[in-house]
Amino acid sequence: MSEAPLDAASLPDERQSPSQRPKKRDVHGWVVLDKPVGMTSTHAVAVVKRAFAAKKAGHAGTLDPLASGLLPIALGEATKTVPFVMDGRKAYQFTVSWGSQTETDDTEGKVIATSDARPQEAAILALLPRFTGTILQVPPKYSAIKIAGERAYDLARDGEDVQLEPRPVEIDALRIVSHDGATTTFEAECGKGTYVRAIARDLGLALGCLGHVAHLRRTRVGPFAIADAVAVDRLREGPDQAQAALLPVKAALALIPEIAVSRDGMLRLKRGQSVLLRGRDAPIDSDAVYATSGGVLIATGSVDRGELVPHRVFNL
Template sequence: MGRRRKGREISGWLVVDKPAGIGSTDIVNKVRWAFDAKKAGHAGTLDPDATGVLVVALGEATKLVSSITDMLKAYEFEVRWGAETATDDASGEVLETSEARPTADAIETALPTYRGDIMQVPPAFSAVKVDGQRAYDLARAGEEVELEARDLYVDELTLVETRPDAATLRLVCGKGGYVRSIARDLGRDLSCLGHVGWLRRVWSGPFEVADGVTLDRIEDLARTPELDALLLPVETGLADLPECRVTEMAATRIRNGNPAEVISSDAEFGDLAWASQGGLAVALGHYRAGHFHPSRVLNR
């Protein structure tokens, strides 16, 4: 028999305003310790040097992480011109330099090709798997990593500010987007080379950086009711999805993994949605012809 994980049965979301210099997994571990939670995970990795919204799920919210990961996310970031690095950000070894610098007009002209449905090659230093191994492990070992281009949906990419050696941009994209790849490819397209200077995620699905809690505050309030009060309800993470309201009897059927009739909903046929009873989330699933079909059931 496996050892039972210790901790409290506590569920909800904590929006962490992640500082630079720490990995996403380390943040999750600190949050789980601070809440003395039995189960924790995060919805979308941030690079160690990146800051901003890191959504940590506790308890039953961990079952909904994939739905948050699939939602749009917004970033503000700086591209520094004149150098390409091994990691495509400021922490990496400089591989090549250029004296050229783009004008604001040249940047604006280049941006439309990065919007909509595009193909993007991830950075060599990324979590993408190559023959069962993480690309960053191979890159750190000195191996040459060649990654295939992947589909990415870019909802928005705009120029916020430009300076002689850098530019600030805003990106809204779907799952699997790499800001570092945007900076690298822009630098190449503009014939000046580039890499990310800084990166901040400002929202992820329904979660805003304004709601973020600093790591210092989490540590200060660890194991207290005051920290518990900062936890957002499980339903918060479902706010961007259509809701299917069901009866108590239907909720029981859904919790047993069966489809059930919906009282009312703004969902359309085939939509990913969530079932609720009395305002509480029952499950995540799909709406079809007046019925809710569960895929992930919440034990609450």
């Protein structure tokens, strides 16, 4: 995917002296951005980072420039919780344009094949069970997957014949929202690593009419839904509006169990030591939990034979 030009409003003025530029500060939390079409994920992080004058920021899963919707951005200590968001389930609404296949499987690439056929809604419905559950999917050639250390899209742009192996992905649900003959709009719920562009490509091939993604909007990532999202323009309205959009660090952990620990337990976790859990409801084993003390996030970790083992400790 090509990079959209950076918006000058989101970047520091290089003509300012260091003393005139806003001083970077420690900011901890999540901003769930409603990314507009045309903006890269890297650019979106720069916009949020500038709005908060934050020292550290990163996103939880790239969203293509041609796609809109949910892009969770972590600030400060929230970056330690990024994997919990990236590994979560995702939801999309997307429109497939029938009758042509493109080299990128969306509207950005050149058309490489066409068909006069157009699918009936009943034919699409009959095919959907083949595209749900755990399926094998070949990622698009223009994707960020690495081949011998190189991104597939870089190799494809250089004219190389990119061959990607099929890999298992999980598609929990795939539904038709609307169908007008020339296009069909779908809703999809899926796991990490699923390419919506590949769903469109493979549906078109299976139906014998070809297809590519014309519009794509992400509506859920892990614990975050589109109702949590804030527009870029709101962040640019001023510090108060930006601050109102900041969610706590532990918002990313809403889908895993919380364990409250005592002050002594908190001190042990801060030192990287495990804590023996007591009480009737204490878990015996768990792959992922987070610990709080007095409502403050202390650590993420796992429970092994009744002991809470810290993996990441927070300084909040």
